[in-house]
Amino acid sequence: MSKTMNAVMMREFGGPEVLELVNVPRPVPGPDEVLIRVHAVTVNRTLDLAVRAGRYGRPVKLPHVLGADPVGVIEDIGRDVTDRQAGDRVATMPVLRPATATTPPTLLGVSVWGGYAEFVVVPASATQRVPEALDFASAAVIGRHAPMALHLLETKAKVRPGETVLVMGASGGLGMAGVQIAKSLGATVIAGAGSIERVQRAMAAGADYGVDYRAHDLVAEIKAITEGRGVDVVFENIADPELFPKAFASLARGGRLVTAGSHGGGTVPLNVTELYQKQLTIHGSTGLTAGDLVKSLELGATGKIRAEFARSMPLADAALAHRGLEDGDIEGKIVLSPAQ
Structure with a gap:
């Protein structure tokens, strides 16, 4: 596996033009983490557009990679991970680690680099399996x-x-x-x-x-x-x-x-x-539980709810996706796919 990957990075806050496709080192999972090959990630007004513009209510360290809800396949696991394995199809929880008495929660795509990339590393505990009956784009939209x-x-x-x-x-x-x-x-x-x-x-x-x-x-x-x-x-x-x-x-x-x-x-x-x-x-409330994600994915897999999204676009077109959503040219959810 290559030691590098493509990612959409922002080096400053601003309009969609600050998003650029770059080649960066591929992350390595820590002891309790998994490495996910991203197949789909959604574009969101708050957790993406507001963060990119510098309007989000929490500090964001630059350079930064957006993407709060990547879905994909586990490629590698940390040495302490026992309940996930390579090949598992998974969705991610937005909160990677809960808040403590002195620190806020760790948010994917806000506190740490997110899923606008070919690969992302998250704690194994922040993942849930995606049913085989659900495609990755639909799982990303439903999971969001x-x-x-x-x-x-x-x-x-x-x-x-x-x-x-x-x-x-x-x-x-x-x-x-x-x-x-x-x-x-x-x-x-x-x-x-x-x-x-x-x-x-x-x-x-x-x-x-x-x-x-x-x-x-x-x-x-x-x-x-x-x-x-x-x-x-x-x-x-x-x-x-x-x-x-x-x-x-x-x-x-x-x-x-x-x-x-x-x-x-x-x-x-x-x-x-x-x-x-x-x-x-x-x-x-902004809260949700792992059980909420599991049940939602199951409802999607059985057809009781369906993913509603406007368009799937290549990861390289992230800036165009942001512009279309911001200007109102694209109505509905946009899904980015590093695999396109």
């Missing part, structure tokens, strides 16, 4: 958002069969996962999105109803769909100061709102009177 959606809806909101769930930003990566996970839990799903085209994409992914919240009154539409009751759960990942109060007002008495996202601004009005009078609950 479905585990968090599952954690929010199943663990935090405790969605039950027969309940109604409003998914905001339903055509985005996390929103699409939310639509499908909610359906897999037996819920009736209302997709909220900012255009009729985006609503239609979410409906095609399995939503039962759709609302264009830029063209129509969200609260009135939700009341009409639910015969005045409101929804049991709101899956919110926008945090837009105009939309958040409307989504919150769409909750039925005893309803729950779960959220993990703030690209709409992050600071929103909150009707505290409504919060306590209707006995509502708000859960904010």
Whole structure:
């Protein structure tokens, strides 16, 4: 095996043009680590575009290699690894090592070099096997958002069969996962999105109803769909100061709102009177467990959820992928493949 590899590196913060394909030393796994030959890695607005631009909320050491969710095949293992072997098809967890009393968690593609490369090294404990029925690109997309959606809806909101769930930003990566996970839990799903085209994409992914919240009154539409009751759960990942109060007002008495996202601004009005009078609950979480990843991959392998992505591109086109996503020329998730 060659001692070098191709990787997309950034030596400074800035626009997509700071990403360059370079040849660098191939990493060597430590005692508890595995070396993965990367077959697919997704492009993300926060963990890639914001990090590249220098807008992420944690320090990033340069030079840096992005890529939070590589999927591929184990090529080599460290001497202490006993539960993984060469040839295993694996996906990676975003948190490589948990936080301690004095240090933050180690995030792949943020704290350490990530998967925009032919190879990546991660702790064996941060990997989970990918079912044979699932291709690498689909596994990368499902592994990126479905585990968090599952954690929010199943663990935090405790969605039950027969309940109604409003998914905001339903055509985005996390929103699409939310639509499908909610359906897999037996819920009736209302997709909220900012255009009729985006609503239609979410409906095609399995939503039962759709609302264009830029063209129509969200609260009135939700009341009409639910015969005045409101929804049991709101899956919110926008945090837009105009939309958040409307989504919150769409909750039925005893309803729950779960959220993990703030690209709409992050600071929103909150009707505290409504919060306590209707006995509502708000859960904010970025957490997920290894079990969430395993279950999500299994749901993908059995066809109960499917990967929604716009395009697969060669690793060498990472800058073009960033530009297309940033400028809005590419709608949906992009997958980079070092093998192309």
